[in-house]
Amino acid sequence: GGGATTANANAGDLPFPPIFYANRPDLRQTIMEAIQEIMSDLEDMHKNINDQATSHIHAGEIILVYGKSRTIELFLKAAHSKKRKFQVVVCEGAPHFGGHKMAKSLADAGIETTVIHDAATFAIMARVNKVLLPAHAVLANGGLVGPSGANMVALAAKHNSIPVVIISGMFKLCPMYPHEGQDTLNDLVSPSSVVDYSEMSDDLMSKVEFVNPIHDYIPPQLINLYVTNIGGFQPSYLYRLLAEYYHSDDWESFE
Known part of the structure; x- marks a missing residue:
């Protein structure tokens, strides 16, 4: 009782509201159940996504993908394993060229x-039936x-x-919104992978600023469908899913 009295007396000095310091014997169990649910979702994610492959990839289609994505790779292989015959065009994904590894893995699978x-x-887009892209984060x-390059x-x-x-797991859904000039959604790395400094004069180097972003932002109007581990959704519906994955206190502050 003494501890509670002291805590109440000094509540104004605490960094968090007093409820954070209350004795909650059920809190541990609640957290453990939430963690177990997340682990289960992650373990079953690829299977649940791959089960939808034949609903979205049809015989004779030409599918275009960009760079390397493990989730898309498994999605395509799942459709192929169910006797769907289709072609894949892989953009190489410069400067990292993950598309070469992606193409080899798909070709090895037949x-x-x-x-x-x-x-x-x-130039090739007019011959394509569908584009599959991965996501690092799905925004509200x-x-x-x-x-980087996916927006193109x-x-x-x-x-x-x-x-x-x-093609993405729902664990990538986050409550953030894009804002003009918001660099927090991106990472900038050394331009050395895209620029050969040895071929540039010092005068030119002093006049040019090189930016090498790792990520691209793709607005919802360029996206037709999300295929996730809990089903397919149009971009406009993702806002409603925030209420299922986040408490309102967690995401309303990002609006």
Whole structure:
């Protein structure tokens, strides 16, 4: 009792409201159950996504993907294992060139695969039936943070009226919104992977600023569908899912 009296007496000095210091014997069990639920979702994520593969990939289609994505790789292999015959065009994903590893893995699985330069994306888009893209984070407005270069692919698809489908687990849904000039949604790395400094004069170097972002923001109007471990959703519906994955106190402050 003495401890509680002291805590109440000094409540104004505590960094958190007094309820944070209350004795909650059920709190440990509640947290353990929540952690177990998250672990179960992660373990079953790929299976639940892959079970939908044949609903979105049809015989004779040409599918375009960008760079390397384990989730998309397994999704395509799942469709192929169910006797769906289709072709995959892989953008190489410069400067990291993850598309080469992606293409090799798909080809080894028996999927007809072609690698193209990123610059050829617009030229080939008219022949494509569907674009599959990964997500690093799914934002509250239905947009996403994806690999650098993915926005270019989505724009080319939009111009040609090609559907863009995002393959992602719902654990990537976050309560953040994009804001103009908000660098917190991106990481900038050394431009050395895209610029050869040895071929540039000191005078030119002093006049040019090089930016090498790791991620791209893709707005919801460029996305047709999200395929997740709990089903398929249009970008406009993701806002409603926030209430299921986050307490209102966690996400309303980001609006």
